[in-house]
Amino acid sequence: MHVVVTGALVEDSAVLLVHRSPTRRAYPDLWDLPGGHVEAGESELQALAREMHEELGVHIVAESSSRLGDWHAGSGENAVHVAVWHIADWTGSPTNRAPDEHDDIAWVRINDLDGLPLVHGDLAALIGSLP
Template sequence: MAEINRAVTEVAAGILLDSQGRYLLGQRPVGKPYAGYWEVPGGKIEKGESVFAALKRELQEELGIDIESSEELLVLEYDYPHAYVRLHVSIIRSWTGNPRGCEGQELSWQRLADEKPSVEPLLPAAWPMLEKLRLLLA
């Protein structure tokens, strides 16, 4: 792994997977880096917070849902122009509430069986997450 000369931003990302084999993407709102790009929901892990606690908090804030459990999928790093991020990606199969864009963001359910999402552009770091998910569930 290359040496990092930038601060690492720890991020929890949650792939909501429903019983129909669909996953949820959200569109980044105006005012954020990469506004208009589609991503897996989640956000920064606060100091002293576990990945699960961050996921629970972020998905409540972003989507208005309460998650009950998660399973780790992978950890990956990505060097964006605005931040170097370490993404802790989890699969979430169980939640209460109906996901909605609480921050004004658009949401889109995507079929895992489809080769690529029907929405674009996708954040670059989202591609390896979806590839790993497809391999796991193939």
């Protein structure tokens, strides 16, 4: 099973999303939260911190992060477990440091998520549940 972590950076009632490149094998041309695979020997929070730095150039404050929910997709060797985290505090200004993976990043108002093509159908409701 593949374990993936994603992070919701929220600021001023908007969440930072990444647009997956149309050339990506998995979930092309859809909006998603930034993140990636947990590597051997990493905790989910270690992987989340690494991925946020690699993809966006930000340093998260791990203690400010809380789990929002989980998704499971596929089966057998293609099974994927996605852990979704809310990141309340970070340093740095997010920029697209992974243009081969994402062709755009954008701050999207939480109220506008329902109108976007999202990787996971429940993503809008999950982020909308944030206080």
